[in-house]
Amino acid sequence: MQREKYEKNSHLRVLKEIAELLNEGTDISLLLSDVLKKLLQVTGATTGWIFLIGPDGRYNVASAENLPPALSKDHCEPLRRGSCWCIKGFRNGSLTKASNIIECRRLEKAAKLNKDETEGISFHATIPLTSADEVFGLLNVAAPGKKEFGRDELALLESIALQIGSAIKRVRLTKKAQEVALIEERNRLARDLHDSVNQLLFSLTLTARGGVEMTEDLETKHTFQHIQELAQEALTEMRALIWQLRPSGLEKGLIQAIKGYGEMLGLHVHTKLSGLLALPSLVEEALWRISQEALNNSKRHSGQVDVYVSIKVSKCKVHLTISDHGCGFIYEKEKELPSFGIESMRERVEALNGHFELRSELGEGTQIDVALPY
Structure with missing residues (x-):
């Protein structure tokens, strides 16, 4: 009973530390790197990597820590290329919870070439990164000689993965809101320029054209023509600026x-x-x-x-x-x-x-x- 209470308190402490770290993040890449380092510090895992997977199924290695040479060589080429059960399970929807992967194709392939390069890692756990009904990728963790993660360990990793998924969603929504706000501000500025400066330049062009037609003095006529040309050039530049701000x-x-x-x-x-x-x-x-x-x-x-x-x-x-x-x-x-x-x-x-x-x-x-x- 005492042991269960200790483990529960330990898990709560881990979740609290991870949550505090995730709440501070505003950049997904840095956020995932920091949280993976923290995760390895407070759990029994020593190695971890995170796949972010898009709606089209393409994936990238968003973060990796303490990888063995078998997975880290050539800028994580063994992770970045090819497929595996984890990726396939994610794509077809069969991988929905934390699972032990007892036959990792990437590690098996590396072990056949050089077993020492795996540094004793042959199995790992994989956990979907989710938030509500959205899925973002996979969290993978491993440790030398560890063949299986226990039920409580998987439950903890699943809770952490849920926190990571929620943080990814928060950052993406915030970024999208910022993009929308930027577009709205550009539109407002474009409207203001169109209604004020653009109209003034157009009026100046018409006024200069009228001056050309009204005067008989050649020097004055040339001056008005020059003003008209400059105003027309400025008007063209202003229209280009408005278009750049709000491309119609x-x-x-x-x-x-x-x-x-x-x-x-x-x-x-x-x-x-x-x-x-x-x-x-x-x-x-x-x-x-x-x-x-x-x-x-x-x-x-x-x-x-x-x-x-x-x-x-x-x-x-x-x-x-x-x-x-x-x-x-x-x-x-x-x-x-x-x-x-x-x-x-x-x-x-x-x-x-x-x-x-x-x-x-x-x-x-x-x-x-x-x-x-x-």
Whole structure:
């Protein structure tokens, strides 16, 4: 009786420590890393890894601690590639509670190659990360020589996994709410600019045009013409800014938004789409902003009105290519990027673990290639 009471109090203490840690987290990657370290500290497990699994069944290793060489080599390649019973059970819905995995395909394969690389780990427990009716991935824990986790241990791990699932849901909902708030703020700012500055510039354009027609003095006429040209240029820039804040065509799809923005700039955008374009909002937002900057650069510097945009969607990556046949410029890869706008494009791509490449030759045009995972 005394032992049961001690174990119950111990489990409550563990859950309390994990809950406090999870409540502080705002970044899923850091949150999972911290909670996995804490979990290994307060339980009998020594090794752990977490799979996050998307609705399409694709998974990634979101966090890993104290892995044996059999699983950690080549940046966790044995975990990142292939399938196993855990992943299959998650995908087909048969894995719904904490379970002992007595035949781990990944560990068995590693042991056949070199048993020492498993460091005595041949079994592990796997626990779904859930919150209400949503599932996010799997928590896996192991220890050298441990062939089975007891009922109480599995119950504790299941409670921890439930806490982790709830934290993941909280962070994702918070992030989504922030994205919605940002969109609403952009829309508000776009409306304000349209109703105030945009209208004033339009009025200035009409006033300058009237001045040109009313005066006979050539010098005064030229002054009004210059004012009209500047006002028209500022009006075009303002409309581009409003479009960037609130792209009126994005709800109809990325391709239509890019074409519409190009037309607004006076460009003829030739588009090509390969594959089904159904992307996460962050990826679509990145492609949209990169396209805007590329079209702006083409308008300002290429000397051409034709721009070519290609989007190719594969199983786990989307490729964007934007090119023109304009004047181009001298660009050497080992040197810094030629403008802040191009640098911001690269930073946006790298923030999403993508690949960015710029190619340009004097008199041959410019091409930007982007590849983003999703």
